[in-house]
Amino acid sequence: LACLFLFCLFFYTCADTVICYSHGKVEVACGDMTPQHGHDPSTKNPPFNIIADKSQLSPGDEIKVTLSMASSEGKHYFKGFLIEARNAGNLSEKVGSFKLISPGISQLLTCDSKEGSAVSHTDKSQKTEVQVIWVAPSNSPSSVQFLVTVAQGYKEYWVKSPGPVVSQNGVAPPPQTTFGGSIGFTSEGCGSKKSCLRDPDGCDPQNDIACHFLSFRALGSSVMFELSGPAEGYVSFALSQDKWMGKDDVYLCIRDADRVEIKAAYVSGRTHPEYSSQNILKDTAWRLSDGVIQCSFRRDIILPPENLYRFSLDQMYYLFMAHGRAEVGRTHRHDRQPLISTYQTAITGPPEDLTGSRSPLLMKYHGAFMLIAWTSTVSAGVIMARYFKPDWPERNILGQRVWFQLHRMLMVLTVLLTLVGFVLPFMYRGGWSKRAGIHPYLGCVVVALAVIQPVIALFRPAPDASRRYIFNWMHFGTGTAAQVVAVVTIFLGIHQQALFLPAPWSTGVLAAIVVWFVLADLVLEVHRRGFLPIVLAIYLCGNLGFLTVLLWTISAV
Known part of the structure; x- marks a missing residue:
C-alpha cells in the first residue's frame, strides 16, 4: 500500500511538469527539441517572445538572449524551456555555447558532446523571464538562429519556436523559418476571414492529417498563403488562367531531408517547373509532422x-x-490528378470557401458514358434478344418485331x-495517354468490337438460311467478348488518375452490377415462361440503382 501511495504521488507530481524532468536535465530532447509528453504541441500562437540584443555578430561576441512572456491572456508564466542556437543554413547543426545569468532557474546542457550548447530550466517553478548569454565561436557560420521550446504544463507546450537570426557583418540574414509546433493551420475562418480550397471538402488540417488545404487572405499590399497536405516530397499550388496545365504561376513546398524549401516557379506545359531566381517570398514558414x-x-x-x-494577385x-x-529537391510528377477549383476566384477578393474537383469534366463524361453503355444499355439489349424473342411474336413496331426493335435501339x-x-x-489529353497502363488499349479493343457488331448484323442471312448459325455464333461471340472486355476495362478505369473513384466501395458497387446481371441471366434461363416481365422489371430497377450510385460518385469527385 505504501508503494502504491508513493507511485501515485510521483505520477501526480509529474503530471503537470515538463516531461517529468522538473530538474531540466533534458539532453534526450537536444535533437528535435520535443518533450516526451505523449501529446501534440500546441497550435496556438506562442504566448512568449525570444529576442537578442544584437542582430550582427563577430567571432567571440557575447549576445544576450531573453525569453519572456508576451501575453497576459491565460497563463502568464512558463515552467520549462530549452534554448539552442543553430546554423541558420543547416538547422541540425548546433553553434556556439551559452553562459548563465540566472543560475537559480537555468542550467547548461551538453548536447552532441558540446558542453554548454543548450540551456534549460532547473525546476518546475513558474517563470516569466529568463536571460542567457550566447558566445559566438571562432568558426561561426554566416547566420545563426535561436530556437526555443517552452512548456506551460504537461499538455501545453510549443516546440522549436523560431527566435531571432543574427548574422556576421555584411551578411544578409536568410528568411526566418518556423517549424515544430509553432505553425498550425486551421479551417477556422474559411469563407469569412480567408479563402480556402480543401480536399476532402470541409476538412480541417488541424485535426485531419489527410486534409489537403490551401488558404489565402490579403494583408495590405500583399497576400498570405498557407498550404498543407500529406506528401512524400512536396505540396504545391498554381494560379492558372484556365483549367489546363501550362503557362501557370506555381508555388512549391519541397521536402529535402528534414527541411522544407519554399519556391516560386513557372510551368510552360507538362514539364518540370522552372524555379524563379528572384526572392519574392516573405515571412516563409514550414512544418513537417506525421508525413504532412x-x-x-x-x-x-x-x-x-x-x-x-509571376502573375499579379489582383x-x-x-x-x-x-x-x-x-x-534531392527535384520534384516528380504529381501522385494524383491536381485538385482544380470549380471556378476562377479573385485572390484579393472577398473570402470564399471554394470547391474543386480532381476529375476534369471531359473525363467524367467519358466514365459516365462508358458505364451507361456497358453496364446498362448493353445488358438490357442482351436480355431482350436472348429471352424475349419468343414473346410478342405478332407485335410489331415500324414493321419489325418488338424485341428486335428494342434490341437494335439499345445496341445502337x-x-x-x-x-x-x-x-x-x-x-482532354490532346493525344494518347502513356500513363494509363493497359486501360486505353483494352478500350480500343472494346470500340473495335462494338463497331464490328452492327457491321456483322448488316450482313446477316435470312432466319431460315442454311448458314444462319454462323452469323448467330459470330454475333454472340463478338458481343460477349465486347461485354467482358468492356467490364474489365471499366474496373481498371474507375481508379485511373483522371477519375479515381473512392476505393474499395466503388469497386464493390461495380462488382454488384456484374453479379446482378449474372443472377438475372440465370433466373431468366431457368424460368423462361411467365416471369419474364417481372424479372426484367426487378433487374432494371436494381441496375438503375447501382448505376445511379456510380454516376453520383463520378459527379462528386
Whole structure:
C-alpha cells in the first residue's frame, strides 16, 4: 500500500511538469527539441517572445538572449524551456555555447558532446523571464538562429519556436523559418476571414492529417498563403488562367531531408517547373509532422516588371493544388490528378470557401458514358434478344418485331455512347495517354468490337438460311467478348488518375452490377415462361440503382 501511495504521488507530481524532468536535465530532447509528453504541441500562437540584443555578430561576441512572456491572456508564466542556437543554413547543426545569468532557474546542457550548447530550466517553478548569454565561436557560420521550446504544463507546450537570426557583418540574414509546433493551420475562418480550397471538402488540417488545404487572405499590399497536405516530397499550388496545365504561376513546398524549401516557379506545359531566381517570398514558414508538409509565405500583390512569370494577385484565377514525390529537391510528377477549383476566384477578393474537383469534366463524361453503355444499355439489349424473342411474336413496331426493335435501339445507343466516350479522353489529353497502363488499349479493343457488331448484323442471312448459325455464333461471340472486355476495362478505369473513384466501395458497387446481371441471366434461363416481365422489371430497377450510385460518385469527385 505504501508503494502504491508513493507511485501515485510521483505520477501526480509529474503530471503537470515538463516531461517529468522538473530538474531540466533534458539532453534526450537536444535533437528535435520535443518533450516526451505523449501529446501534440500546441497550435496556438506562442504566448512568449525570444529576442537578442544584437542582430550582427563577430567571432567571440557575447549576445544576450531573453525569453519572456508576451501575453497576459491565460497563463502568464512558463515552467520549462530549452534554448539552442543553430546554423541558420543547416538547422541540425548546433553553434556556439551559452553562459548563465540566472543560475537559480537555468542550467547548461551538453548536447552532441558540446558542453554548454543548450540551456534549460532547473525546476518546475513558474517563470516569466529568463536571460542567457550566447558566445559566438571562432568558426561561426554566416547566420545563426535561436530556437526555443517552452512548456506551460504537461499538455501545453510549443516546440522549436523560431527566435531571432543574427548574422556576421555584411551578411544578409536568410528568411526566418518556423517549424515544430509553432505553425498550425486551421479551417477556422474559411469563407469569412480567408479563402480556402480543401480536399476532402470541409476538412480541417488541424485535426485531419489527410486534409489537403490551401488558404489565402490579403494583408495590405500583399497576400498570405498557407498550404498543407500529406506528401512524400512536396505540396504545391498554381494560379492558372484556365483549367489546363501550362503557362501557370506555381508555388512549391519541397521536402529535402528534414527541411522544407519554399519556391516560386513557372510551368510552360507538362514539364518540370522552372524555379524563379528572384526572392519574392516573405515571412516563409514550414512544418513537417506525421508525413504532412505545411508551409506559409507572403507575396506582394504587384511585383516589379522583371518578374516576368509571376502573375499579379489582383486578378481572378483557377487554383490548382497538387502533391507528389521529390528526390534531392527535384520534384516528380504529381501522385494524383491536381485538385482544380470549380471556378476562377479573385485572390484579393472577398473570402470564399471554394470547391474543386480532381476529375476534369471531359473525363467524367467519358466514365459516365462508358458505364451507361456497358453496364446498362448493353445488358438490357442482351436480355431482350436472348429471352424475349419468343414473346410478342405478332407485335410489331415500324414493321419489325418488338424485341428486335428494342434490341437494335439499345445496341445502337451502346455504340453511340461508346464512340463519344472514346473520343473524350483524346480531347482532354490532346493525344494518347502513356500513363494509363493497359486501360486505353483494352478500350480500343472494346470500340473495335462494338463497331464490328452492327457491321456483322448488316450482313446477316435470312432466319431460315442454311448458314444462319454462323452469323448467330459470330454475333454472340463478338458481343460477349465486347461485354467482358468492356467490364474489365471499366474496373481498371474507375481508379485511373483522371477519375479515381473512392476505393474499395466503388469497386464493390461495380462488382454488384456484374453479379446482378449474372443472377438475372440465370433466373431468366431457368424460368423462361411467365416471369419474364417481372424479372426484367426487378433487374432494371436494381441496375438503375447501382448505376445511379456510380454516376453520383463520378459527379462528386
